[in-house]
Amino acid sequence: MSFASLKARIDRLPTPSYRLQVGVAIAVVATQALIAMTGAIVRVTGSGLGCPTWPQCHDGSMVPVEHPEFAMLNQWIEFGNRLFTGLVGIIAGAAFVLAYLHRPRDKRYLRLALAMPVGVVVQAAIGGITVRLDLLWWTVAIHLLASTVMVWLATLLVHAVPRGQEPAGRGPRLLYVPTALLVGVLVTGTMVTGAGPHGGDPETPRFDLPVETLAHVHAAMLYTFLGSLVLVGFWLRGTANPPWRRYQVLLAVVVAQGAIGLVQFWTGVPELLVSLHVLGAMCVIVATASLWCGVRVARPLVAKATPTT
Template identity: 45%
Template sequence: MKLPTDHHSPLVRRLFSFWAPTPAAVRGWALASVVVNAGITVSGAVVRVTGSGLGCPTWPRCTPDSFVPVAHPEVDPLNMAIEFGNRLVTFLVLVVGLACVVAAMRLSPRRESLVRLAWLQPVGIAAQALWGGVVVGTMLNPITVSMHFLLSIGLTAACWALYARAGEGDAPARPVVHRDLRRLGQVLVAAVFVLVVAGVVVTGTGPHSGDVVASRFGFDIETVARLHADVAYLVVGLTFALAFALRVTGAPLRARRAAWTLLAVELLQGVIGYVQYFLGVPAALVTLHVLGSTLVWICALWVVTTLRTHDPLDEPAARPVAEAAAPA
């Protein structure tokens, strides 16, 4: 019997590559998980800006007596369809996450580090789904909505870790740049996370609540928007400093490319942020800004994972010249 992994179609072989995985297949599924997790953050933003947060007024059912959308006298059909569509995306994310688990477990030779990272996905997705019930039950309280987004950010980080490690070995981490540059990269990722949190606070204070009955943070929108912008300036400054330092120290090309890409995404995100602010935060630009924030986070993770590597266990780790010359 011909297996799907032996099918003549490259697309079919890729779809079933989790069953007879190569290291490249595991890495490919991990990248797919990064993409679909970024996608669900954007679909969640669409739910919010269209006022569809309670389009399905119950959880886990869409309506009190149905798991799928049915006519409801108090809910607009379009809002219900948008919210239900977002819930369906969760199943896509789960399918990709489970494919990562199967691929990691069936990889030969098996790498326990990849298996552990892969299992974070279905566990995190289950936590996300359950938290979605809390969001609905609290009528879109901004605290629970904010946590919903931050859980997605954490899950995206786990997916990226799997992607990065799938392309490396299992030896202890080895720096490929000077230790001070690695520390700067770590500070940069922490600053980007603070930027994301500040953006969440702005979102929870602004006009797009997801539904007219949803509460808002009691902060002054001008104040939190300025604070968010100040953190963004700090992040851009740190990114430029790191990119410049990587350039002048002759760091590996992949590290330099990642840093400059992050800077470009940040600058584009800044333009979108200012335009949406001065146009009165239109829904389309808010959605685009959420996509931008997700890309900034992913690119920051990309940068920090290019500053070190893991060699295969059967290869001796070579100490970088810059690191060896550094004072103790």
């Protein structure tokens, strides 16, 4: 069968339902967020080098095997994270297929959908490099930050599924400030992690700066981010049909994330709270991106002209 014939057959397939497309897009968001959390579990359990090579777990074996230097539990935690990456890739690929089958094709929707499987491949490569470099803190940071980008794009994908209505306009410039501050929160968070006790392996060198100082810088970025959201709230009062629910969810998630961070700092960075903090960061990204998409369709209030007599 020629390529042209195959393409013609694909083009004759019916457009997937809106519900199916949105459902798969939401699954992409969920799996992208969860893979970041499972990565955190790998780190806090010291399982980052449970499989010391990549793409194999050990030289000559794709799966965990009895080894005098690597505990079986640590091997399966790391290997399980790699297996979950496969599920993330399958769902990301499904999202692209559905976007390709949508008629008429929407270029923005298709580009975001294509970014999902491509991003999974890039993330897998970054993960392999991280293992090959023995979990150097900055490689782990890049690995996590790549996940944050994927979660943001996946959230945009959910809102990009065509609904048969007027395309949304551009987001207001005011949202650029909290978005940039969120990037600062995430970057400083990875620096705190790099200097903290959970490096993925007991022998991994840590970022050589005081973790307390980095934690205070990270907290200051979070407070500034929260302050910028208060200003956004005042701006929303001057728009038609403001997305108040999305705004309120974002505020609630940010406050909850800050509370987890404080408890985590006061209690000596316990493993469970570290994993929850990473998941909370993904929730903050989803909520911020959702608000971004919500205000794209908001319009400034315009005073009605008084009719003349």
